[in-house]
Amino acid sequence: MNNMMNNELRAPYDVVIVGSGYSGTMVAVHLARAQRGLRVALIDRSKTFGRGVAYGTTDPKHLLNVPADQMGAFPDDIGHFYRWLKAHSANLEAAAIHELRPDAFIPRLVFGDYIQDLLREARALPGTLDIIRDEIVDLTPREGGSFQLIGKSGSKLEAAQVVLALGNFPPGEAEQKTKGDWFMNNPYAAEVHAKLAEPGDILIIGTGLTSLDLLLTLDKTKREGKIHLLSRRGLFPQPHKEAASYPAFLDPDNLPKTARALCRRVAQELRQANAQGIDWRPVLDSLRPLNQAIWRNFNPTEQRRFLRHLGALWDTHRHRCAPEIMAVKNRLQAEGRLVCHQGYVKGYEPMGGQVEVTYRPRGTTQENKLRVRHVLSCTGPQSDYRKLNDPLVQQLLIRDLLAADPLRIGAYTAEGGYVCNREGQVIRGLYTLGPTQKGRLYESVAVPELRGQAADLAAHLLNVIARKDQSSADGNARSLSDLTSEIDARIADHTRLLTTTDVVDSGRLCSQFATLSARRTPNGERPA
Numbered sequence: 433m434n435n436m437m438n439n440e441l442r443a444p445y446d447v448v449i450v451g452s453g454y455s456g457t458m459v460a461v462h463l464a465r466a467q468r469g470l471r472v473a474l475i476d477r478s479k480t481f482g483r484g485v486a487y488g489t490t491d492p493k494h495l496l497n498v499p500a501d502q503m504g505a506f507p508d509d510i511g512h513f514y515r516w517l518k519a520h521s522a523n524l525e526a527a528a529i530h531e532l533r534p535d536a537f538i539p540r541l542v543f544g545d546y547i548q549d550l551l552r553e554a555r556a557l558p559g560t561l562d563i564i565r566d567e568i569v570d571l572t573p574r575e576g577g578s579f580q581l582i583g584k585s586g587s588k589l590e591a592a593q594v595v596l597a598l599g600n601f602p603p604g605e606a607e608q609k610t611k612g613d614w615f616m617n618n619p620y621a622a623e624v625h626a627k628l629a630e631p632g633d634i635l636i637i638g639t640g641l642t643s644l645d646l647l648l649t650l651d652k653t654k655r656e657g658k659i660h661l662l663s664r665r666g667l668f669p670q671p672h673k674e675a676a677s678y679p680a681f682l683d684p685d686n687l688p689k690t691a692r693a694l695c696r697r698v699a700q701e702l703r704q705a706n707a708q709g710i711d712w713r714p715v716l717d718s719l720r721p722l723n724q725a726i727w728r729n730f731n732p733t734e735q736r737r738f739l740r741h742l743g744a745l746w747d748t749h750r751h752r753c754a755p756e757i758m759a760v761k762n763r764l765q766a767e768g769r770l771v772c773h774q775g776y777v778k779g780y781e782p783m784g785g786q787v788e789v790t791y792r793p794r795g796t797t798q799e800n801k802l803r804v805r806h807v808l809s810c811t812g813p814q815s816d817y818r819k820l821n822d823p824l825v826q827q828l829l830i831r832d833l834l835a836a837d838p839l840r841i842g843a844y845t846a847e848g849g850y851v852c853n854r855e856g857q858v859i860r861g862l863y864t865l866g867p868t869q870k871g872r873l874y875e876s877v878a879v880p881e882l883r884g885q886a887a888d889l890a891a892h893l894l895n896v897i898a899r900k901d902q903s904s905a906d907g908n909a910r911s912l913s914d915l916t917s918e919i920d921a922r923i924a925d926h927t928r929l930l931t932t933t934d935v936v937d938s939g940r941l942c943s944q945f946a947t948l949s950a951r952r953t954p955n956g957e958r959p960a
């Protein structure tokens with residue numbers, strides 16, 4: 433690994449990728465596998481390249497939420513991870529997994545091993561794939577269309593094309609500044625885990641997948657004191673359950689235009705499935721190949737409506753968890769070590785070594801109080817980029833090389849992963865993938881979506897580079913619109929290839945959720 437130690441401008445790279453989580457790493461892997469002799473740099477501020485936040489955990493209790501045989505890193509070979517596991521039993525043994533099944537939920541750290549292995553293989557191929565540890569804090573356009581990237585160390589790089597694979601940002605980062613040490617907002621930091629394990633009651637705000645992860649860690653480490661979990665609706669991710677697949681029931685050429693229409697249609701299908709004794713999960717999963725199309729078929733008002741009324745319900749049913757994880761949560765509750773609350777935080781009052789949290793229970797006007805030692809915000813990533821303290825994002829916003837998307841759930845992006853400015857114009861040579869694209873695609877977070885994005889973006893970059901080479905050879909440059917049409921065609925092709933477990937979107941959930949929520953059990957789970 434290289435550290436950017438000196439301040440000279442390095443020889444230009446064809447592509448510089450900022451962020452080496454799954455998304456950035458897989459773009460690098462695809463570029464290297466193409467063997468075109470490119471100069472590529474993969475940069476990350478953390479020391480564990482290829483893992484990112486999700487697969488950087490060292491706790492083998494933290495499991496994937498997608499079965500092993502569906503987690504392949506390549507869109508045209510989703511069984512690749514499972515085959516890799518069979519050939520690397522030592523990695524499984526190291527994580528105390530002694531039996532491998534296609535439907536197993538494997539520790540996330542083993543998936544990180546897999547991506548690191550792909551990166552190692554890619555680096556052994558001809559061409560240059562530098563990995564550089566630094567935080568990029570600024571990016572400026574240069575004459576001739578290239579970019580200069582500036583590292584926190586003061587180092588400089590030049591790149592013809594830049595990929596921003598920045599991932600998710602911590603929840604409510606700005607809020608942290610206004611509170612004391614008792615308030616924490618980074619659920620992945622080891623020092624946060626250590627503080628939560630100290631004797632005394634604690635409060636975790638949010639009941640999503642990350643909170644469940646924490647419960648698995650605290651189950652082992654927290655010996656004294658209760659864990660309080662508080663969220664507005666008290667919805668937990670639903671556990672996976674094996675079920676046969678369900679046929680597609682929406683017409684791709686006539687998708688619902690409103691959240692309400694979607695709800696109605698999905699509710700109708702759920703009722704029919706239920707009458708035949710079919711579980712709700714495959715019905716929801718059958719929507720996946722069309723999810724992005726449904727989202728994009730909504731106008732901004734309908735997208736907002738969906739987010740406001742159905743977002744939480746969709747997320748907890750679409751992004752499910754391994755059943756073993758829900759079992760731990762239920763056990764902790766039964767043992768009295770975990771107490772779950774529904775409501776809204778009204779305020780905090782530090783009192784000596786503790787803090788008094790006032791919250792309003794959902795559906796009431798009363799105020800309840802909890803006295804705890806630490807509070808951790810686990811409310812999901814901050815996705816309104818205007819509120820982030822991230823130095824690179826702030827600089828990009830100032831330079832109009834990045835803009836918040838109209839829904840404030842990511843960056844303003846265009847087809848093909850182009851980053852857009854405030855006016856929605858694409859910035860040539862600047863791309864992104866992953867959670868930054870949530871506004872345009874809604875579900876742009878999990879590997880089944882990101883593997884397609886990484887392959888498509890790498891193919892596009894190779895095309896641009898080939899065209900540039902060609903145009904400098906014959907002076908005949910290609911227009912952006914030609915390239916964009918090519919990307920569209922590739923994406924359409926890719927969408928056709930996707931299996932039912934492969935895509936993401938949000939629209940149809942509405943109806944299902946409406947029906948399902950009426951039948952929710954007191955602890956927030958859907959009945960089997």
Ligand SMILES: Cc1cc2nc3c(=O)[nH]c(=O)nc-3n(C[C@H](O)[C@H](O)[C@H](O)COP(=O)(O)OP(=O)(O)OC[C@H]3O[C@@H](n4cnc5c(N)ncnc54)[C@H](O)[C@@H]3O)c2cc1C
Nearest residue numbers: 451453454455476477484485486496497568599866878879
């Ligand atoms: C806890 C957790 C569990 C998950 N489990 C699953 C799962 O089981 N299955 C699934 O499909 N998906 C899962 N996901 C979704 C997950 O987000 C994606 O699978 C994927 O890991 C996202 O990768 P990414 O590269 O886009 O982002 P990240 O993994 O967040 O990586 C972004 C990287 O960019 C770096 N970076 C950011 N800014 C800079 C900068 N300025 N300079 C240098 N480096 C920078 C960061 O250090 C980081 O390493 C999970 C997510 C989380 C958070």
